Amino acid sequence: MFEDFWAKKGEEATVVIPGWQTLSYFSDVTNVCWFLERDFGQEVRRLHKLVGNAVTEDRYIVIGTGSTQLYQAAVFALSPPDASEPMSVVSAVPYYSGYPMKTDYLRSGLFRWAGDARAFKGESYIEVVCSPNNPDGSMNKAVLNSETGKTIHDLAYYWPQYTAITEPADHDIMLFTVSKSTGHAGTRLGWAIVKDPNIAKKMTKFIAMNTIGVSKDSQLRAAKILKVISDGYEHPNTKSSMRLFDFGRDRLAKRWERLREVVKATKLFSLPEYPLETCKFTREKFAAYPAFAWLKCEKEEIEDCESFLKKLKIQTRGGMHFGVDMKYVRVSMLDREETFKLFIERLASLA
């Protein structure tokens, strides 16, 4: 979806990296995260300040190869190295399907996936809170509360194209990524905002052990991309007047309107409703336009909604991946314009 925006920005968002640049593993050895390029760190703080979606003052920034690597770094950093049992990692259903897979893939002795946070009994855990939530777009808060419990807040979608920014988030570990904020999933760059220096150090250690840092080329590109976004709001006289969050919200609003019409016409499915909230960034009141549609099949005869839609050549992800039943499916709202149109046409054929 974001391709059209960046194509129009053209030269303004283009980066050229000479052959002699960024050869070293190191960026700034005085920083806890010694492989963080200064420009990228500065642009991250600048953008959060502009949007008002996260507190960055007196916080550490740790970068990763996507927030995927940072999730693993955070789970590692929060798990005691000498506990008798692996730490339980939980998240309220429906949860992002990546969490169970990434937690258990290497069968670590330090942590293990323990499913739905609401069903968890115990005092020691890591709760992953995704807000707005993938897959259902709800503004989740931690459901567990214990002195020894830890949280990781995955705020990949807490940006004004998707939801109203109601306050600057201020949690112990907050994960963000260019994949969802700017559309540059292929740049593989995420950042964590971390309160505790020891946790920031452990996360940095994990990434150093895993990949000896994070691509500098990606950081330079992402620094430019974030700069163009902030400049669009702070210096509106730059060459093109189009601004990323306005573009994203406008596209998503239209797509959601179209989808809701078609879903209603089919009389087969339902979609979640989102409350109207005032966004402190745009100063407008709007309901969320999530990056995914969380479709529920309301027809009793259709038990497996994913297979049902597959017959119509609509590719979705079934509810079981997110810890719920197969009546639910998740559909991406961020595909290219022509793909989204096809999706709507195919869904409309059911009406």
Ligand code: PMP
């Ligand atoms: N968290 C959530 C909630 C996501 O939806 C995704 C991507 N689907 C990720 C993390 C991973 O993002 P990245 O591309 O930064 O690894």
